[in-house]
Amino acid sequence: MAQPVIRVRGLRKSYGAVEAVRGLDLTVEAGEVFAFLGPNGAGKTTTVEVLEGYRDRDAGEVEVLGADPARAGRDWRARIGVVLQECRMRPELSVRETLELYAGYYPRPRPVAEVLELVGLAGSADVRAGRLSGGQQRRLDVGLALVGDPELLFLDEPTTGFDPSARRQAWEVIGGLRGLGKTVFLTTHYMDEAQALADRVAIIVRGEIVAQGPPDELGRAEAPTEIRFQLPGGVAPGELPIAVDATANGAVVARTTEPVAALHALTAWALRRGVQLPGLRVGAPSLEDVYLELTSE
Amino acid sequence: MSAAALALHQFRYDQKVFWRNPASVFFTVGFPVMFLVIFNLVFGSGDRISGLGVDVSTYYVPAIISLAVASATFQNIAMTVTIDREAGLLKRARSTPLPGWAFMAGRIGNSIVVSLLMLVLLAALGALAYGVDVPWSRAPAVLATLALGAATFCALGLALTAVIPSDGAAAPITNLAIFPLYFLSGVFIPESEIPDGVLHVANVFPVRNFFESFFIAWDPRTVGAGFDWGDLAIVAAWGIAGVLVALRTFRWTPRGR
Numbered sequence: 001m002a003q004p005v006i007r008v009r010g011l012r013k014s015y016g017a018v019e020a021v022r023g024l025d026l027t028v029e030a031g032e033v034f035a036f037l038g039p040n041g042a043g044k045t046t047t048v049e050v051l052e053g054y055r056d057r058d059a060g061e062v063e064v065l066g067a068d069p070a071r072a073g074r075d076w077r078a079r080i081g082v083v084l085q086e087c088r089m090r091p092e093l094s095v096r097e098t099l100e101l102y103a104g105y106y107p108r109p110r111p112v113a114e115v116l117e118l119v120g121l122a123g124s125a126d127v128r129a130g131r132l133s134g135g136q137q138r139r140l141d142v143g144l145a146l147v148g149d150p151e152l153l154f155l156d157e158p159t160t161g162f163d164p165s166a167r168r169q170a171w172e173v174i175g176g177l178r179g180l181g182k183t184v185f186l187t188t189h190y191m192d193e194a195q196a197l198a199d200r201v202a203i204i205v206r207g208e209i210v211a212q213g214p215p216d217e218l219g220r221a222e223a224p225t226e227i228r229f230q231l232p233g234g235v236a237p238g239e240l241p242i243a244v245d246a247t248a249n250g251a252v253v254a255r256t257t258e259p260v261a262a263l264h265a266l267t268a269w270a271l272r273r274g275v276q277l278p279g280l281r282v283g284a285p286s287l288e289d290v291y292l293e294l295t296s297e
Numbered sequence: 298m299s300a301a302a303l304a305l306h307q308f309r310y311d312q313k314v315f316w317r318n319p320a321s322v323f324f325t326v327g328f329p330v331m332f333l334v335i336f337n338l339v340f341g342s343g344d345r346i347s348g349l350g351v352d353v354s355t356y357y358v359p360a361i362i363s364l365a366v367a368s369a370t371f372q373n374i375a376m377t378v379t380i381d382r383e384a385g386l387l388k389r390a391r392s393t394p395l396p397g398w399a400f401m402a403g404r405i406g407n408s409i410v411v412s413l414l415m416l417v418l419l420a421a422l423g424a425l426a427y428g429v430d431v432p433w434s435r436a437p438a439v440l441a442t443l444a445l446g447a448a449t450f451c452a453l454g455l456a457l458t459a460v461i462p463s464d465g466a467a468a469p470i471t472n473l474a475i476f477p478l479y480f481l482s483g484v485f486i487p488e489s490e491i492p493d494g495v496l497h498v499a500n501v502f503p504v505r506n507f508f509e510s511f512f513i514a515w516d517p518r519t520v521g522a523g524f525d526w527g528d529l530a531i532v533a534a535w536g537i538a539g540v541l542v543a544l545r546t547f548r549w550t551p552r553g554r
Contacts, residue, residue: 052392054550074394082392087385092317093310104306105395148393 003066005030005152005183006051011060013046020046022207024060028200030151033177033184035198035215037191039295043207044187045085048156051185052082065152078106081145085156088137091130095121095140098129099147106148118180119143119173135166142173153177155186159193171196191288201287203294210294215287224255226289227262227282232275241265251279303395307403308410315373315407325373325411326418329365332485333357333419334426342427348489351516354427358419359515360484363446363508365415367475370408370447374454375461375471378404383464387549397549405451412447430517438514438523446507449532452539453503459546463553478504503535 006028013021021043028034038044049055050062053069053076062068067076089098096112103109116122119139124132129140138158145153158174159167174197177184188194194201195215202212211218230251231237237244237252242262244252256262259282270277285293315321340346342354349356381387390400416439423429432439454471461470479485481495482505488496499505510525510532 054388054391074396077392078394080392082389084385084389084392087389089384090314090381090386092314097310097313101306101310102393105303105390105393107394144389 002030004028004063005032005065006034006185007061007063008047008051009061011047011050011062012058013043013050013055014058020207021050021057024204024207024209026202026209026212028183028185030183031178031181032199033174033186033197035194035201036185036187036204037189037194037201037291038187038204039189042204044189044204045156047204048154048185048187052080052154053077078108078148079151081148081150081153083138083141083145083153083155083158085160087141089129089140091128094126094128095132095143096125098140099143102144103147108149109147110149112147115143115147118146118176120169133166135162135169138162138166138170139173142170146177150182152183152185155184157187157189159188159190167193191291195287203291205295211290218287218290224257225259225282225284227254227256227259227266227280228252229280230278232270232273232277235273235275241269300396300399303399304402304406307395307399308406311403311407312410314377315411321373321377325365325369326415329361329368329415329419330422332364333361333422336361336485337427346487346489349487350518354423354429355517356487356512358423358427358429359512360508362416362419362443362515363504363511364479364484365419366412366443366447366511367450367479367504367507369411369415370405370450371454371457371475372471373408373411374404374451375457375474376467378455379458379461379467380464382458382549383551383553385551388551391549401455405448408451408454409444409447412443416443432515432517432519432523435514435519435523439511441524442507442510442514442529445529445532445536446503446511449503449507449536449539452536452543454539455547456539456542459542459548475504478502481505482508484508503532506531506535 004027006026008024008026011021011024012019024047036044036047046055050057051064051069053072056070062070064072065076065079093101096116099112099115103112116125119142121136121139121143124136129137132140142155142158155174159170162170171193174184174186186197198215200213201215201218202209204210228247228251237246242254242256242265244254247253254262263282266277336357337354340353342352344353345351346353346356378387391397420431424431457471457474461467478499481491481499482502483491483496484504496505506528510528513519513525514523
């Protein structure tokens with residue numbers, strides 16, 4: 001099996017008395033889109049900055065593309081691409097010029113025209129960066145990370161502060177990177193972003209990974225199935241054959257690890273009573289539910 | 298790409314950014330030209346400055362060139378590097394294979410080229426409009442003094458960025474650091490009008506030493522090659538101090554967030 005692109009064991013980092021990252025293990029394989037999901041202040045940016053070589057660590061083993069980022073040199077930096085959480089381009093340079101400037105930093109850059117296509121900015125190539133919308137600026141930023149043709153791409157909260165259509169466009173660009181065979185390490189605090197983009201998700205809370213796996217399977221094994229419906233008129237929750245909780249919109253929800261039996265009991269009862277169960281839905285918990293469960297305290 | 302080619306690559310784009318930015322062109326190129334014209338207008342270009350023995354225009358051509366060099370280097374670098382730092386551009390550049398020094402070389406090269414251009418522009422304006430002789434025989438001293446001053450003020454500009462907390466504070470702090478020195482050092486007001494005590498204080502700071510050495514290289518009454526070694530040594534000492542402070546305190550990551 002190929003060497004993992006990122007391998008972290010027991011990573012620790014404190015700022016004064018605050019432990020930002022507390023013994024973190026993670027592995028990212030080549031070609032994977034890996035999402036690092038967590039609320040603000042959970043240690044995402046600290047971790048990604050250690051992996052990018054910006055920050056020292058207090059303890060732990062870190063290997064990125066076979067090297068320790070804290071000691072890696074120019075050859076290693078030619079193999080990674082970084083999109084920071086916030087970066088404003090020089091407004092005086094056009095999109096094309098900005099890409100050409102960065103292309104010149106790398107030993108084997110990807111042709112600028114190709115990068116323009118990849119990030120959907122071919123039509124704005126001669127627009128000054130200062131005149132781009134927020135979403136276009138971000139795509140230029142992704143383009144700069146791609147222009148060196150890196151093997152590994154770090155994207156730190158790539159869509160924070162975007163309107164829905166700009167997010168959608170950014171997702172398309174990031175989704176397109178998969179086709180290039182790039183490994184992508186993405187941090188985000190949006191569940192839907194992790195679900196839409198990632199092959200694998202790790203959820204970090206207060207400096208520790210609390211769950212890890214493909215987004216569809218994450219937490220599924222133990223998590224209960226949810227049965228939702230509107231309470232029929234004239235029925236009190238206590239009359240139902242299964243235990244339910246009320247939700248905000250007048251519906252009730254039952255959580256069960258034995259959904260077949262629960263559904264059977266519920267529908268048999270409804271037939272006997274001659275009532276409908278409006279809006280009946282049976283579903284596995286979404287990543288959002290898992291996330292809220294794990295991050296609530 | 299070779300190291301020198303990388304620095305040249307960075308320099309070409311720094312030049313584009315400089316010439317396309319209306320504020321940098323106005324303050325760095327327009328301001329000194331305006332000062333030279335206004336001072337000659339207000340004080341009468343052919344009038345003698347009593348106590349100095351030179352006429353107004355012969356005094357102000359080297360004075361305003363000194364100002365233009367400090368502006369193209371110290372002010373330009375302190376402001377643009379701080380703005381780039383706060384925008385996240387310096388941090389971003391650190392994630393690429395571009396060596397830090399190549400980034401700096403591009404920016405410093407830009408400042409030195411603009412300084413040389415201002416030398417040509419202001420010397421030509423002085424010669425054509427006010428008949429101030431260009432000191433061709435002392436060209437080596439003029440160029441060497443300018444190069445040393447430019448290098449020193451670049452280093453001091455980089456050193457200053459460490460105390461500038463945000464992009465909004467870049468212009469006020471930089472101007473506050475240098476504008477009083479222009480007044481106290483005889484760049485704006487002829488030194489014969491400035492009390493001795495003030496000049497002694499100004500002598501501690503490199504604006505005064507640089508102007509003094511540049512004036513001597515330019516002054517038609519100067520005999521010899523025109524190197525003012527004493528003042529040049531002080532300018533160089535400030536430059537070395539600037540480099541040492543910059544090496545210790547310079548940061549690539551934004552401070553304002």
